[in-house]
Amino acid sequence: MTDVRCDPIGPVNRFIVWVYSGKRPRVLRRLVSILFHIELPILRQPIRMAHPYGIIISGDVVLGKNVTVFQGVTIGNKRDGRRAGSPVIEDDVCIFPNAVVIGQITIGAGAIIGTGAVVVNDVPPGVTVVGNPARQIHAGSGAK
Numbered sequence: 848m849t850d851v852r853c854d855p856i857g858p859v860n861r862f863i864v865w866v867y868s869g870k871r872p873r874v875l876r877r878l879v880s881i882l883f884h885i886e887l888p889i890l891r892q893p894i895r896m897a898h899p900y901g902i903i904i905s906g907d908v909v910l911g912k913n914v915t916v917f918q919g920v921t922i923g924n925k926r927d928g929r930r931a932g933s934p935v936i937e938d939d940v941c942i943f944p945n946a947v948v949i950g951q952i953t954i955g956a957g958a959i960i961g962t963g964a965v966v967v968n969d970v971p972p973g974v975t976v977v978g979n980p981a982r983q984i985h986a987g988s989g990a991k
């Protein structure tokens with residue numbers, strides 16, 4: 848079992864979080880979006896982006912504290928069908944590169960989403976999931 852320890856927040860991450868805090872001009876968000884290929888909701892608290900490139904998070908996604916996302920992650924709205932809506936990501940979740948999390952689902956506190964996973968169902972707290980569709984491999988050690 849991996850002991851997941853995500854990187855501390857660096858200056859680029861801090862700058863992007865500052866831009867998306869909701870108090871800055873929209874044009875600044877647009878500029879950051881073009882430069883980093885990032886679209887984020889207005890942030891109520893910092894998000895940790897280990898490599899802040901190609902990250903898309905829909906405006907109605909609910910993000911907990913100390914959430915980590917890596918490059919290429921998408922967290923988005925599922926428009927139709929079962930579990931239409933957007934995810935809730937609880938505290939201390941870690942989402943590894945190129946994972947996709949969609950629909951009205953909850954990713955429980957401390958869960959770990961493996962590289963390239965496609966998550967369309969709830970993930971219980973502290974659990975690690977991988978694959979498409981994502982399946983549980985074991986209870987995780989929690990993202991730090």
Ligand SMILES: CC(C)(COP(=O)(O)OP(=O)(O)OC[C@H]1O[C@@H](n2cnc3c(N)ncnc32)[C@H](O)[C@@H]1OP(=O)(O)O)[C@@H](O)C(=O)NCCC(=O)NCCS
Pocket residue numbers: 848849851898917943944959960961962963964975976977978984
């Ligand atoms: C999800 C993750 C944290 C799990 O790590 P782990 O707990 O050490 O898991 P293991 O390596 O013991 O693998 C357990 C099982 O899951 C499978 N598995 C692990 N990660 C997987 C993934 N991302 N996708 C599909 N299957 C995966 C393994 O093949 C193994 O399957 P098996 O039991 O049938 O042999 C890890 O695999 C991962 O994705 N880390 C991200 C690393 C990364 O992207 N680094 C670059 C950052 S820039």
